[in-house]
Amino acid sequence: MRGKFITIEGTEGVGKTTNIEFIQSWMDTKKLSYSITREPGGTPLAEQIRELLLAPREESVSSTAELLLVFAARAQHLNQVIEPMLGEGAWVLCDRFTDATYAYQGAGRLMRDDLIRELELLVQGSLQPDLTLILDIPVQVGLARAGERSAPDRFEQEQVAFFDRVRNRYLQIAQDNPQRCIVIDASRSLEGVQAQIAEALESFWETV
Numbered sequence: 744m745r746g747k748f749i750t751i752e753g754t755e756g757v758g759k760t761t762n763i764e765f766i767q768s769w770m771d772t773k774k775l776s777y778s779i780t781r782e783p784g785g786t787p788l789a790e791q792i793r794e795l796l797l798a799p800r801e802e803s804v805s806s807t808a809e810l811l812l813v814f815a816a817r818a819q820h821l822n823q824v825i826e827p828m829l830g831e832g833a834w835v836l837c838d839r840f841t842d843a844t845y846a847y848q849g850a851g852r853l854m855r856d857d858l859i860r861e862l863e864l865l866v867q868g869s870l871q872p873d874l875t876l877i878l879d880i881p882v883q884v885g886l887a888r889a890g891e892r893s894a895p896d897r898f899e900q901e902q903v904a905f906f907d908r909v910r911n912r913y914l915q916i917a918q919d920n921p922q923r924c925i926v927i928d929a930s931r932s933l934e935g936v937q938a939q940i941a942e943a944l945e946s947f948w949e950t951v
């Protein structure tokens with residue numbers, strides 16, 4: 744049987760990395776075979792593209808170049824990791840996927856949705872996540888959390904208005920895809936966030 748594809752999304756510093764460990768322990772209790780990966784990245788080539796995308800630089804990066812790099816990394820990741828794992832029956836937990844492109848390149852960079860949609864079709868065909876957890880938090884809180892952890896990458900150097908657009912797009916995506924997306928209130932304590940995630944996972948499990 745084909746594996747399930749779970750993605751975790753949200754604005755900067757929302758707690759994706761922190762909560763992936765929690766989801767991993769849930770998958771362990773269910774005795775699932777799984778792979779944990781991330782975007783951009785997940786293969787040696789895609790990780791190199793990630794470095795290109797995240798490195799702060801003097802040169803201004805064209806939004807089109809950024810969009811194509813994101814999808815180039817995704818094409819490689821799908822081909823080398825996601826599709827083979829799902830085909831073998833393993834679950835795949837991915838830190839960000841195409842919703843991030845609609846949020847960051849679409850709403851953030853103001854790239855046209857129809858262009859993103861064309862690239863989405865080219866790169867992933869009809870493949871969509873089975874479950875997407877969207878961690879939601881006021882932008883300033885997330886940026887403060889991320890700032891305490893490490894120096895800002897190229898995206899984290901953007902203005903608050905950029906991240907407000909990103910956050911609103913994520914909420915819109917959740918509204919448009921209620922069968923796939925669950926919004927988690929990530930402003931609560933870690934225990935509070937994880938209780939919501941556990942509930943979402945258990946509800947999903949009942950449908951598997």
Ligand code: T5A
Binds near residue numbers: 755
């Ligand atoms: N990107 C990506 C695009 O533009 N287009 C795309 O298509 C894709 C796929 C890199 C960037 O790439 C862009 C978007 C991104 O800018 P990333 O590394 O996944 O993607 O993004 P980041 O958001 O930068 O990831 P971070 O690692 O910064 O944030 P996390 O993982 O959401 O947050 P985390 O878990 O590291 O937590 C941050 C801090 O908060 C604390 C943690 O301990 C940590 O110190 N924390 C909490 N504190 C209090 N209460 C809680 N509930 C907490 N939860 C976590």
